[in-house]
Amino acid sequence: MSTASTALQPETSGADFHDEEPLVSGNMSFHDITELVSHHTEKKTPRAWLLAFAVASTVMSLLLLMIAYLFWNGVGVWGLNNPVSWGYAIVNFVFWVGIGHAGTLISAILFLFRQQWRTAINRTAEAMTIFAVICALVFPGIHVGRVWVAYWMFPIPNQMGMWPQFRSPLLWDVFAVSVYFTVSLMFWYVGMIPDLATLRDRSSKKIRQKVMGVLAMGWTGSNRHWRNYEKAYLLLAALATPLVLSVHSVVSFDFAVSIVPGWHTTIFPPYFVAGAIFSGFAMVVTLLVISRKVFGIENIITIKHLERMNIIILLTGSMVGFAYITEFFIAWYSGVQYEQYAFINRAFGPYAWAYWTMMSCNLLVPQLFWFKKLRRSIVVMFVISIFVNIGMWFERFVIVVTSLHRDYLPSSWDYYTPTAVDVLTFVGTFGLFFTFFLLFLRFLPMVAVSEVKGITPQANPHFYDHSGDGQSVEHTVETGENS
């Protein structure tokens, strides 16, 4: 890090890339950063938070109610019919898993690429991942019909001597998503240990000190610990990177390994991964635009961070759009009439409204981000991110429902309509998500404090060598004892 040029210009020595805007604006000291992030977890609970929490938990109880209703009556309360035996449950599952992917991309892939701007947003994004995957996991858990045997999904030794079928993509999915959840949780927690120690050391209340103390596990910021910690963090990032790419690939195998026209395509794994990152980033933008304002941390999550996320949305959105067009082309080029019909039916059949909603939200709307002015505008990016969220939900709806509702046998064709229970269950998962998210914002540091400090220029030990206010060796030896 210490080259001749950076030593001469100490004020830029902390940044790895050339950029006119600093990553942390407002000229904050280490203490200011700690203060700015920590005080939100320490102050008296704001009224607005209580109100938001009341709304979120009410919506969450709606989910619980719907699940109870489902368990009592069976999956007949959903709108599933004979050809469409996968409906909202799988659509919502794929939607929520996809949302999670941005968190891991920010925390792992951008870490490996040394994108230092990720430090401001990785904590929130990882939290979003965990909560989104929890929402996703609800659906495979409840959609099995006989919930009391849901444990059959796992290889648990049992008195029947029965084991899961490892040649089924559905079982791969169970493993992929639960491993993803576990590893994301570990990654999130490990990243949070130093910040939990910060909260522990700041707390004046005995109970809070105890709770944070247990969670921080006695962290002292020892360099012997940092050494192993940083290595472990790097390795976790390296493990999470192929993992995140594999998860949505495996999810796409649920479809691609079957022989249903419109599903049986080799483009699915990369196309699903791009879509997942696309939708996830949109959700991160939606959440951060609000929370950075509410929590007054615009100096840490600057407009530059948001702009970069918007560029990723533009990129992945275009990839997804390209995949839509490629799918169409391949269907025509394959010469298989069932495949061709599936795609014509998608665009011009009874679900054309869903298809064109998907197309306009995912392919057209994000193209506005080509304009610098628009991708730096808070209002525009908020609206676009909502559109993307909607569009990506419809993408899964289009894939699942349009492919199923007209299969090989015209006599069994049917039109799928969700019931109120379907819709309310889906709405309820937003309650679940926001309940967790609000609890996170209230009780845990929403920005990785130690990482943000580490990327400021004054964190570089060589920042002080020539700037005059430091204590380089020669300097202190000359001035002697000054303590």
Add this chain to the structure above:
Amino acid sequence: MLKNLASEVKASMGIFEADADDNYGILAEFENPGALYHAAQDVHNEGYRRFDTYSPFPIHGMDKAMGLGNSKVGYLTLGGGFFGLALATWLQWWTGAIVYPINVSGKPLFAIEPSIPIMFELTILFAAAATVGGMLVMNGLPRPFNPLFYSERFQKVTDDGFFLAVAANDKKFNLVETRTFLERMGAVHIEVIKDIPND
């Protein structure tokens, strides 16, 4: 012999034993990461081995300044990964081909190709678990009690404090000389940390 080895292993985790007078070590505070970095270099050059620096974020180049080698966490990651791979292979073969064989369209009961996703997932799972577990073990965490917590000033370490502690069980440690040495290094505050048993 064994006691020495245990002491050495504990020292690598940043856990040091107190001396006969219950002294745990001397804690010196420095003004900024730069000062701490140079102090660590000097303490190491002076011949001290059992010392540690404490900072709110990892300081670039500090491992080298303190004379610490590369972290060994990676070996555990590798081991965990191999274990996961072996477990996944065995699990799929044993359940699919031995104890619970089911004929599905005449497909082989066990083959590598359909086993790859689960092999991959379990490799990652166990590698990640070994990484986190190994990191905690190598750091001697969780460590609910640490004599450094007796120091009021040390609370700043997770905010904006930069500390260096020389352990009392270092061969070169001397209550007076080490203190003077640290003062000369430019420490802004120095205190002796006591490890009081059964307080």
